[in-house]
Amino acid sequence: MTTLSATKPKPSALHTLKVDPLARFNRVHSLLYSLGILALLYRHCTSFLASPSFLSLLLFLADLVLAFMWGLVQPFRWRSVRRREFPERLMDTVGRREDLPALDVFICTADPHKEPPMSVVSTALSVMAFDYPTDRLSVYVSDDGGSEVTLFAFMEAAMFARYWLPFCRENGVQERSPEAYFSSNMCENYDKMKMMYQAMKEKVENALQRGHVAGNDLIAASEELEIFKKWKGFTRRDHPSIIQVLLESSKDADIMGDALPNLIYVSREKNITSPHHFKAGALNALVRVSSIMTNAPVVLTLDCDMYSNDPKSPFRALCYLLDPAMASKLAYVQFPQHFEGLNEGDIYGGEIKRLFRTNARGMDGFGGPNYVGSNCFFSRRALGGIRSSALAPLDSHESKEPRPCGSLRLDSVMKRAHEAAGCDYEVGTKWGSTIGFRYGSLVEDFYTGYRLHCEGWVSVFCDPERPAFSGDAPKNLNDALGQVKRWCIGLLEVAISKHNPLTFGIRKASLPLGLCYGYYAYWGSWCIPSTIYAFLPPLALINQKRLFPEVSDPWFYLYAYLFLAAYSTDLVDFLRAEGTIHRWWNDQRMWMVRGVTSFPFGTTQFVLNHVGISTPGFNVTSKVTEEEQSERYDKGMFDFGGVASPFFVGLGTVAIVNLSSFLMGIARAARIEGVFDEMFVQLFLSGFVVANCLPIYEAMFLRKDAGKMPGNVTLISILVAGFLHLIGYFMFTI
Template structure:
């Protein structure tokens, strides 16, 4: 009797998006109509009209990319209950889990421990799991925290006691521990100069499915004379070390401030669907093309794919990768440590394809919305910088479309993501136009009596309705939609602007981009902080806040001049559109307006206000000069 064909473990379901398509096409035609109107009336208007036309041309281009990316959305429905009906537990594939951290001060060890514990506790056979923690800071504090976490995982004692011990070690010192055998390797550590450290903290020697997964600490070698690639280099080291020790066919990488909140995530995502987990910010439309983009964390990968092979390709490592494959998952990890040390050295990759054709490719700072604050904006700056570096590199989607098997629409989808980094210039110019027109006595919008004003009004209403529809469909509130709309504006003229400038300086050979570790927040007590302050925008003395503060002050000055009738030659009614736009910009930057009067970390520092005020008055002086 023939063996019955097993039911599929997942199903790819096209999503109905008729309403969204209609909304997006409507906005597209309104954008084209606005461009046509501006082009036809360009001779009768001045510089502001031309600048608005150029900015709106960019917005139209971005909307075309957006339209193509979202046109065929799909979702994946998984059937985990069918898995064990078709396969035995011992037939499930092994998974290597990667957790990355770099600085115990910016990324407190208790956060890393929480991430590791959540991964060790997933609903999956323990003998099929291995967790590798990469510590780029080679910190004995991080290693101590993982040792304590391993004891906790064995006993599952009171969590508060575990947290207390780790936080006490963070505040005080663990120098007394350095004399023990476990900490000998950390005794002469210097920042940026230390040997490879690999420690097997937990080992499931008996291969018990109800035991604990392997837990391995990895700190790659660093030397002052050898340039160290940032997180991408750490990921490549983890890939090689795990290949030498456990060599699971699937890999999961997780940032140290993430955690698995679904214990069945491995069965649902990795085994059933066999596709990378999409980041929430990624659209399902990209999954309907050649698959979703790699979003930096929380993603499953096939090891073969990271090695540059097709999923059904043969594991031919010799020469090309410099690592001989391991056919089975070994259970005596201690015997593999010496080999792992060799491939974690800082000079190992020279003469190999690692970082160029194999593994995570080098050349950018990005890997991988938000309330706001310095840490969030630094992260956004790093993303914008990295995306632009990809755009101007040999791995640009346009180039890969011709040199590899990237489809044209998938190329457009990647361009839609990468274009975030190019957004700040047209966005900043367009945001400054209303204030400039008010103070210069010019205009960039059609007059109220002009029929063309209906195009602008329809476009504004349609776009915001479409955005609200998307957030509502995703289960978000109107307030969440408004907060994200504001943050897109704020991020564009702060983090993304500095990311753009960083890449320009790099292209000119004047500077190198730097990987910046963002500070991870933690609450040491359950009652720390207040609900009133939860999610509030925070500030510091960083220059990253100067452009947005300057823009806000410029618009406040413009509104004051309009209300007082200063520089008024043509009447306020002829610039009512610009005044409404200026009020809208002030509303979008309301966190900065509150920051002008806030205190402590919720207030903009006086030094930032002074710099911004000077730039705002300079803008006013230039406007008056042009007006004359």
């Protein structure tokens, strides 16, 4: 653990902040590296003026984009901070547990076939089991798929919760997701509780396979059959709102007689003629419905597969939200995303340490991390644009009427809740622009956090030693790349909007935060240097065209410094974030893979969308993993899943072009004196790519399992590589 400099905290402090002592070193490194970049750009300019060529222009473009992105990333390292909370001191500030602020939890799901209902149920049960007063806890599940199976799963979960919550309390369970707990633990009453859970799971999975809920699966047939009759004629894109109070704290108790938290199922109205704004629209519907039904001043948003791993995490968030010095300007407390089940080497870079930890700490030093869509405790009034010095409940943003009292099932309450979940509720309002989660980007989380910072709010990064939440990362390459492609499109939507971080953000938030948000907004720009360096040096190498200084040239040492300094500082940052060298190697490999797949495909799709050419819309990342696929992942084998994805054609082409060029370059260097010295940089770059592509060669030519590269993709990659070599021949020799 790195030693951090800080002043001694006050005895009553709920939290402390410590600045990373390496921040000064990072600033010195930034200065020296900046001088190196300027020298490199100067060389490009003088070389181009002396001998203009299209090739030198391409290399200059690649290095210019690299310099631009490098400049944007620097604020992450200027004032990285780490915080520590003291939740044991919280009650001294609050007084009684009954005085703790109420908490509303939002969980969104959109497709029962890609996001299995039982996974969503486990997430909900894990937060229902928070060590928090149950009469002040409400869990809302947004089903944007409008699935009767999902509602049925939560009806079953409501019954199971009566046993599960006391079981967790009595046995001191920390990992309160049943799915996670039963896969890794055994204790007294384990068999009985597991059998109950497995019976529930079997009923739900059978209903999912049938596509509907059978009457014999229902217990309270008189009421529940009426609910499911409503689904006749429903489609995912066209149906009325469904709101069901499955548990009500004032009426429902567990087997020990203790009150259960509120559990409310919400499927907002959908109409094919009305925009629904994807996840942001679903979250805003929950904000409105919850304002009417419970109106808690604190709101937690969770992904459907990101379960609670620490039942005391709300108290850590409250250490900030209840601090009088921060309360009036604090919008949210962001916990990092932590992933269980990663294989030893994390072959797909699923941890994404820079996004979820390293960069978040850097932004925390200048106003707070960006919102990453899950594991985030919001102050409700920030979502309503309300600034005050107290953490007071927020009434309906469109109405001055007080929050309804009494039963959540009252007709007056349900009528208002259904209106709030309707398609037309937002028409003529500021929802999605200055109220609630923001519209205008596929990455509603990034955009919402960014806009809140521009409005003067701050945020906090809370990263306790025990991860507060855990979830699953994609277990096959196509899903991992598709997820990043979707992020790339959404981020570019922010980059070209009137709220561009490099213009609007720098003015409204701050220079460092504007640059940080700009780095993410222009993520897709990495495709330019990645693609140029993936193809240009090897094609020049095979045609004996030198692009870089030879080893005896003093300029060679500038290239060596820039490469080694960039990679060594990245490695240090990764290791300090509790990574390993093995995982770092795989992480940087995946960065190169995304550079020639997710980024160029995402950028292309974004451009096509904006010139009026229709392309596929939003896709939910699948949370389903087949057994054989899981076995291959555990063994550290890249899984191409038998899918003829365009991503894989790009990868295969890069692999073939660099392998053929590297082998021919080495053969030529062995036969001809001076070639190694003259072509060292290009040989090194091609060799570096080849070393990173070893899993791809294995999948293309050696493996026979179902996760190998599809044969037609391999053939197309070879043909495209041959075509590129032909183009290179004409470019470099004619």
